[in-house]
Amino acid sequence: MAENAGGPPGVERRTKPAHESRCGSDESTLPMASQPLLLTHIGGPTALIEFGGVRLLTDPTFDPAGGEYPSGSAKLRKLSEPALSPATVGLLDYVLLSHDHHFDNLDRTGRSLLSSAKATLTTEEGAGRLGGNSIGLKAWQSMTLPTRNGPVLRVVATPARHGPQGRDRGAVIGFVVSIGDVPDQGIYFSGDTVWYEGVAEVARRYTPRAALLNLGAASVPEVGPFHLTMTAREAVEAARAFVSAAEEIAQAFAAADLSHRLRWPELGRSIQIDR
Numbered sequence: 001m002a003e004n005a006g007g008p009p010g011v012e013r014r015t016k017p018a019h020e021s022r023c024g025s026d027e028s029t030l031p032m033a034s035q036p037l038l039l040t041h042i043g044g045p046t047a048l049i050e051f052g053g054v055r056l057l058t059d060p061t062f063d064p065a066g067g068e069y070p071s072g073s074a075k076l077r078k079l080s081e082p083a084l085s086p087a088t089v090g091l092l093d094y095v096l097l098s099h100d101h102h103f104d105n106l107d108r109t110g111r112s113l114l115s116s117a118k119a120t121l122t123t124e125e126g127a128g129r130l131g132g133n134s135i136g137l138k139a140w141q142s143m144t145l146p147t148r149n150g151p152v153l154r155v156v157a158t159p160a161r162h163g164p165q166g167r168d169r170g171a172v173i174g175f176v177v178s179i180g181d182v183p184d185q186g187i188y189f190s191g192d193t194v195w196y197e198g199v200a201e202v203a204r205r206y207t208p209r210a211a212l213l214n215l216g217a218a219s220v221p222e223v224g225p226f227h228l229t230m231t232a233r234e235a236v237e238a239a240r241a242f243v244s245a246a247e248e249i250a251q252a253f254a255a256a257d258l259s260h261r262l263r264w265p266e267l268g269r270s271i272q273i274d275r
């Protein structure tokens with residue numbers, strides 16, 4: 001919620017493909033887990049995600065530094081410039097908007113960008129306020145969306161809680177996005193949330209290739225000492241939780257000093273076993 005709501009420095013990790021998805025053309029003909037994934041942090045919670053020929057933008061904030069925004073009885077001031085301008089970001093397919101009602105997740109310039117995307121995915125409450133191309137989702141709701149290359153983008157809305165239980169700062173959702181029906185190889189964007197049972201459930205259900213977490217332990221006077229986004233300690237908790245079966249196996253072998261005995265054959269490729 002505040003300037004220090006922070007961006008998605010992310011916990012990037014790769015998973016071994018549990019199963020394959022082949023579709024479309026160009027790089028989208030690659031299995032999901034082999035497709036290049038490009039992440040560009042623009043500032044605060046704003047990042048460009050590119051994979052499988054799809055361009056997604058999280059929580060658009062592009063106002064220049066120095067902007068002031070009313071927040072209850074206080075004023076928020078934006079401290080840093082966005083690293084890229086909307087013109088530099090270029091064409092967008094979809095916007096993943098965790099919530100629309102905080103300026104540090106959707107500022108004035110960011111709001112003016114929404115109509116340039118095919119759709120803005122956000123909370124049901126947010127879609128009611130925004131109208132236009134917005135689509136409201138509730139936690140665990142999923143949908144598929146067309147992409148330019150042919151394969152579909154699958155979006156699963158994930159639960160988020162923007163503060164302590166009973167005193168959160170309004171409805172927020174996160175997202176797991178993937179090409180085709182392989183959400184366990186997708187990308188997770190947490191939105192503004194603390195670490196709680198809802199996020200732990202995301203980690204139980206999916207093993208995304210990358211998790212973008214809004215960190216910074218943001219706080220506001222109205223909620224006292226409680227934080228509204230994840231603390232560093234909670235991010236460590238998340239990094240522990242978002243571990244793939246392959247990583248667990250690798251860790252177990254390493255702990256047993258047996259890493260040299262573990263081989264991961266690449267799918268479809270023969271490996272020679274000498275002994």
Ligand SMILES: [Zn+2]
Nearest residue numbers: 001102105192
């Ligand atoms: Zn917020």
